[in-house]
Structures are given as structure tokens and as C-alpha cells.
Amino acid sequence: MKYPFFASFLIFLLVVRHAIRRNRRVSEVSEKNFWDRESQANSTRRKPLDDLDYVRVPVEDLPIRVLTEDETVSDCIRELQELSQQKIVNLTGYTNTDLKLKYGAPNITLLAEYDANYTHLVQLLQKWADRLWELGEQSAAVRIMEYEVGIRADVGSAYRKLALWYRKNGTPERIEAELIPVAQNLRTASKESILRSLREEALP
Numbered sequence: 001m002k003y004p005f006f007a008s009f010l011i012f013l014l015v016v017r018h019a020i021r022r023n024r025r026v027s028e029v030s031e032k033n034f035w036d037r038e039s040q041a042n043s044t045r046r047k048p049l050d051d052l053d054y055v056r057v058p059v060e061d062l063p064i065r066v067l068t069e070d071e072t073v074s075d076c077i078r079e080l081q082e083l084s085q086q087k088i089v090n091l092t093g094y095t096n097t098d099l100k101l102k103y104g105a106p107n108i109t110l111l112a113e114y115d116a117n118y119t120h121l122v123q124l125l126q127k128w129a130d131r132l133w134e135l136g137e138q139s140a141a142v143r144i145m146e147y148e149v150g151i152r153a154d155v156g157s158a159y160r161k162l163a164l165w166y167r168k169n170g171t172p173e174r175i176e177a178e179l180i181p182v183a184q185n186l187r188t189a190s191k192e193s194i195l196r197s198l199r200e201e202a203l204p
Contacts, residue, residue, distance in 0.1 A: 042100065044104045046103075049111075052089050054089055054114075057084035062080075062147065063143055064077050073128065086117045088118050090115070093187025093188060099111050126148065129145050145161060154194065156194050156197065160198075
């Protein structure tokens with residue numbers, strides 16, 4: 001009885017050894033490809049940034065005159081007005097290597113700044129919307145969050161609150177027509193959780 005067990009155990013060890021060696025080879029190839037690509041990216045010359053999808057902040061179209069006596073609201077509006085003068089680009093989902101290959105290594109600091117401005121914008125908008133929602137100005141908060149969705153923000157609470165608002169106000173079809181298509185094209189780790197919550201809200 002010992003021999004079949006020993007043979008099975010030996011086969012198991014050989015299979016594990018083969019798997020380890022294979023994974024190691026795959027890892028080595030992957031690492032080499034990464035460094036080759038990174039080396040190429042670092043050698044890429046500066047390229048024009050004309051085709052970047054710059055985000056425009058339509059300050060006057062947002063509810064900047066609602067509850068301005070509230071300190072949080074007024075701070076958000078002031079910061080938004082200042083930020084709107086900066087260049088803003090949504091580069092979520094792109095690695096530094098991707099960006100250097102496309103726009104040149106010398107542009108990476110500038111691109112990081114534009115992307116940081118986008119992150120700041122999204123956080124600021126949601127903070128403002130949440131405060132207005134909390135203070136009972138939900139229709140004003142909805143205008144802000146709809147703008148967020150329009151610039152492909154990935155803030156799950158914005159999508160959920162909009163879905164709740166649409167259902168509450170008798171337009172649940174807007175979840176399928178307007179929110180889900182945007183969520184499907186997000187380049188972010190939160191994409192699937194956002195889609196799940198939207199599909200649940202879209203159910204009759």
C-alpha cells in the first residue's frame with residue numbers, strides 16, 4: 001500500500017515543481033517586458049499635449065449661490081473657482097509608463113499635476129454635494145453630481161445618490177440611460193461595485 005501512495009506523492013511534487021518553475025519563468029518574462037517598456041518610455045521625447053481631454057469647470061452653471069452662508073459650502077466654492085483656472089485632465093487608469101510612451105518622459109511631471117488637479121476637483125465636488133445634500137438642498141447636490149458623472153468621476157456615492165434621486169422623482173429610466181453607460185467605461189477598480197449598485201437600483 002505504501003508504494004502507490006509514494007508514487008502519487010512523487011507525482012504531486014513533480015507537478016508542484018513544474019508549476020513553480022513555470023510561474024517563475026512567466027514572472028521573469030513579465031518583469032523583463034516591464035523594464036524594457038519602461039526603458040523605452042524614459043527615452044521617449046517630449047510630444048505635444050494637444051489631444052488631451054481637458055476638463056472644463058463651468059462654475060457659473062453650478063449652484064454657487066445656494067447656501068453660501070455655510071462655511072463648508074463657501075470654502076468649496078472658493079476652492080472650485082481657484083481650481084477652475086488650472087489645467088485638469090482625467091488620467092485615471094493610465095500608468096506613468098503609458099503616459100511617458102504617449103507624451104514623452106519630459107511631460108510626466110506636468111501630466112501628474114493635471115491628474116492631481118482632477119483628483120482634487122472630484123473630491124471637492126463630492127464634498128460640496130454631500131454638504132448640500134445633508135442640508136436639504138438635494139436638487140442642487142444633484143446638479144453637482146451630474147456634472148461629476150459627466151467628467152467620468154468614479155465616486156460611488158455620487159452614482160448611488162443620483163440613482164436614488166431619479167427613482168424617487170419618477171425617472172428611474174435615467175439610471176439605465178445615463179448612469180450605467182458612463183460607469184461601464186470607467187477605468188477604475190471601483191467600476192464593478194458602482195455597476196452592481198446601479199443595476200440593483202434599476203430593477204423594477
